[in-house]
Amino acid sequence: MKTSMFGARTKRQFNSSHMAVSTLVLSAVLGLSACGGSGPETVTPVPPAVESPVAGTESYTALKADGTMWVNQNEQKVSLRGINIGNWLSMELWMFDNGDNPLGENIPDQCSLEETLTERFGEAEKDRLIKLHRDSWFTEADWDVIAEAGFNVVRVPFPYSLIENDDAPMTLKDDAWEYLDWAVAEAKKREIYVVLDLHGAVGGQGVEQHTGCEGQNELWSNDSYQERTKWLWGEIAKHYQGEATVAGYGLLNEPWGTDSATLRDFSVELYDAIRAHDEEHVVILAGHNADGISAYGDPMDYGMENVAFEPHFYPGLFGWGEIGYNVHRDWLTCGENGDSGVCDWANRARKVYTPMLVGEMQPWNGLGEMGGEITRATFDTYNDLNWAGTAWSYKVATASGGLGNGTWGYVTNNGDQLITKAQTWGCAGWESTFANACDVPASSTTPYEGEGTKTMYLVIKTGGFNGVDVVYDSIQLNKDSDGTNIIVNGEFGSGAESSWTEVSLWGDPRNYEFGYSAGEFAGSDSGEALRVTSPAGSHALIYQAVEVEGGESYTLSGKFTDLGSSDTWAEIYLVPDMPQEWVDVTGRAIPSVNVNSSSIEEIEEYFSFFAIDEMDYVVNHWVKKSLTSEEPATIFTNIPGKASNLVLDVSDSNVALSWDSAEGEVVGYKVYRSLAPRSGFEEIATVEANRYNDDTVSADTTYYYYVAAFNDTDEGYASEIMASGETFYTVPTKIEAESYSAAHPGVQTESAGDEGGGFNIGSFESGYWVDYDINVPSAGSYVMDFRLASQVGSVQFEVIVADQVLTTVTVPNTGGWQSYQTLSFDVELPEGRSTLRLRSVDNQWNLNWFEIKNP
Structure with a gap:
């Protein structure tokens, strides 16, 4: 039994100060200089009974809930700002290359991965390969990267099968505590807290792949699975009772697979299972259902003390607006009227007098340099509200590597290997500088983030299916700090071929004319240049080795033109490996693997690749700079008025x-x-x-x-x-979902995965509506086709004109949120201009478009 590192637990008292102190959350938001509008009425709060040190200066002692705050044993409010370790113990396979099927067809989740490995190599080898992945994906060096960024809490997602022996239910595996104990020990060395997050319960708490087994959702209908989950939390509580490094127990990650009341009741049972062994740690209740945290009411009413709520907030993602400045501004500053966004959620937390952990969020994805400022503003705002926050996620790899405008990962594999490209499908007969290339314009890149120098290879790849005729000239790769060009013979005069090596990929012979008299093109007289020709289909490259310096950025310059070829591409790469005959250079920055067919050695190499001391990696320097700055973010502090x-x-x-x-x-x-x-x-x-x-x-x-x-x-x-003109759609007509005239504030627009792309609308809950202005030349019968998707199914919305319900649409389970089906309904429409309203009866359905047709 561990010796308790907690102080005496103080029972929460209900008295006249209860509601007054809890108004701190609202007054904190309303004190933000960026809040717009008049907002809700400000209530003068009772001063708190705890210290509020500057974030990062608090004492590192065990945590507890105090009103809406996370407080340590020295009665200091603790500002928790952290990150998740996704794809480590609980695997989400998209995080290997930020794409579909990274490990092979029909392997969407951890369960199918382990099943495939077992079928091919046996149980023992499967266990060894999964352990190899875990020992590589997250290491001691990763803990140092996290600490250097200033994070002081780490959320550790894990599956039930990490601890429980599936072959002998309700018994511990021999190595049950190996990884969680190691995580706690490494966190403690760096004075970082750990949240233990049950990411996948036995049977699955929803149908999503992140539960470990896509499409199950059997926890809620299986008494045995529920008993096993209670047993599991009891064992965890026994093991970590008294461990101050553990900030709290996250009962269930995103349990979307049930209704609010069932989730609440089962959470109480899990709470009781924990409290039978551990009365001190914060128990974290999932706030994931249509009713959010309000489904619980006040936890004290159910006998639950020292608890927190865990919602997940993703502005700009999953239908929550579009990535950019506006969606984060509206969220963090409470919207135009000052009563939405974080103000709304702070009010909910105030009503139940309970702390919050925003267990998942992603404030930097797609935002580049702005992402650093928005991340800092997000953490500062959350901490001002007494909320803890952990971003998703620490490491995400991408096929092409590099930060781009910021990936989901704080750490990612280095890349940016394709540095310019043009092709005849996008711009036949192109003639441009690399900076203005029609497909991939050249820009500054940092090819190597390590120490010293590194040999890399500049590759010029040209090909076509029906003949090639492309000219290159004036190629330089300049170090941004002093303008030094590291390319030799990029002017391509006679004799320049000695600096370049040719490699065949496929197809007919081709000709490299290094002394071609190009004359003037792309804005200047080129003199001699390089002309690449081929009479038919071919694909080849030339390359030369260059030395790049660690941490230095470089910019490619030059120009190229297409002299009338067809089905042709011209690409320039900077890659870490020397090109080989018959091996294409694609710019892929990580190896590929197919667990269905690759050898065990290839799978071993793949899983080993992602170790931070092996992989050429890059951290999001914009985020690191903002988080470690002594000054707060300036963004969202000086919002001008409305035109x-x-x-x-x-x-x-x-x-x-x-x-x-x-x-x-x-x-x-x-x-x-x-x-x-x-x-x-x-x-x-x-x-x-x-x-x-x-x-x-x-x-x-x-x-x-x-x-x-x-x-x-x-x-x-x-x-x-x-x-600027007519806004009514005249029937018959097809109307895109996003072309509404008005909508309930909760309705969101997102990119559609349907044929033709575009956008869909979603985030519907009961009572949410969306309006379209239509003009019906003649009253009568019409047919309405709706393009719909839902992962849950059996959800409904009403079609209303002039307060009359014309029909009620039942949306089936279409197989996914972006798997669409077209449903047809007969309706009677009145003549003239009117507003057609779609009003949701249930929740969780998406609309891509609808069409009103003559019968």
Whole structure:
């Protein structure tokens, strides 16, 4: 039995200060200088009875819940900001290369991976290979990277099978505690807390792949599985009772597979199983259902003390708006009226007087440098609200490697190997500099993040299916710090071939003419250049070795042109391995494997690749810089007012916009335009004055506009949206889901995985609605086709016109959130202009488009 490192547990008292102290969460939000609108009424809080040190300076002692705060044994509020260790103990296979089927067809999850390995190599070899993965994916060196970023809590997802022996239920595996004990020990060395997260319960708590076994959801209907889950948490509580490094026990990750009441009742049972052995650790209740944390009410009403709630917030992802500045601004500053976003959730936590752990979030993906500032602003805001937060996830690999605009991983494999590309499918007859290449424009890249120098290979790859004729010239790879060019004979004069090595990939012979008289192209006279020709299909490359310095960035410059070839590509790479005959250079920065057919040696090599002391890796330096800065983020601190009274003056070939000036600090205005009334807006201009003339329009097209003020740090809320023409859809017509005229605030737009791409709308809950303006020339019978998707099925929405329900649509289980089916319904529509409303009866369905047709 471990000796307790906790102080005496204090029972929560209900008295007159209960509600007053809990208003701290709301007043903290309302104190943010960025909050817009008047917001809810501010209540003066009772001063807290605990210290609130600067984040990162708190004492490292055991944690407990105190009101809405995470507090240590020295009665200090602790600002917890951390990260998840995904794909380590609980595997989510997409994280190997951020793509589909990275380990082979029909291997979508950890269960199918282990089954395939067992079928091919036997149980013992399967166990050895999974252990090899775990020992490589996350090592002691990774703990140092986490500590250097300033994270002070790590959420560790694990499956039940890590601890419980599946062959002998309700007994421990021989090595049950190996990895969790190691994680706790390494965290303790660095004064980092650990949240133990049951990511996959036996039988599965939902149908998603992250439970370990896609499509199961058997926990809720199997009494034996429920008993085993209670037993499991009892064993964990016995083992870690008194261990101060453990911040809390996360009962179930995202248990979407049941209703709110069942989740609440089972959570109480799990709580009791833990408390039978451990009365001190925080028990973390999943806030994942249509009712969120409100499904529980006040945990004290169910006899649960020292607990926290765990929601997951993903602004810009999973249908929650679009990645960018606006969605994070609206979330973190409570929206335009000051009563949504984090204010709404802070109010919910206040009502039940309970701390929160935002167990998963992703504030930097796709945002580049801005992602660092938004990540810091997210953690600071959450901590001001007394919330803990852990980002998803520490490491995510990608096929091409590199940060790009920021991947899901704080750590990823280095890459950016393809540095420019043009091809005739996108721009036949191209003629451009690399910086303006029609497919992949060249930009600065940091090819090696390590120490010293590294030999890499600049590769010029040219090919085509029906003949090739491409010219290259003036190629340089310049070190950004001093302009040094590290390419030899990139001007391609006569004799330059001595610096380049040719490699065949496939196809007919080709000719490299290094002294070709190209004359003027792409803006300058080139003199001699390199011309690559082939009479028929071919694919080949030339390369030379270059020495790059660790941490230095380089920029490729040069130009190329297509002299009338067809079905042709021209690509330049910077790769770490010397090119080989008949082996294509693709820019893939990680090896590939097919667990269905690859040899055991190849699988071993693949799983070993991701060790941080072996893999050429890169951390998100924007995030690290912001998190470790002594200064808080400046983003969302100076949001200008809203531009108002937008007016459009429309002629056949011109739309003149004017608007009233916005209040606050304003540098200028951004003008946005779309062909849909509520989505797809793109910035078309930045102006200083409060007017703009759009002369790039067509007379027969309706455009939608809004403007927003901006300054050096922030952008204001959008003006009203105005249309340049007719906004009613005349029946018969097809209407894209995102082209609504109005919608319930909870309805979200996301990229659709359906044929034709585009967008769909979703995030429907009971009572949510979306409106479309239609014009029906003649009353009568019509057919409505709806393009729908749902992973749960048996959910409904009503079709309403003029307060009359025309039909009720039942959405079946279509096989996934982006697996669409078309359903048809007969309706009677009245003549004239009206609003067609789709009102959700249930939740969890997506709409891509609908069409109103004549019968």
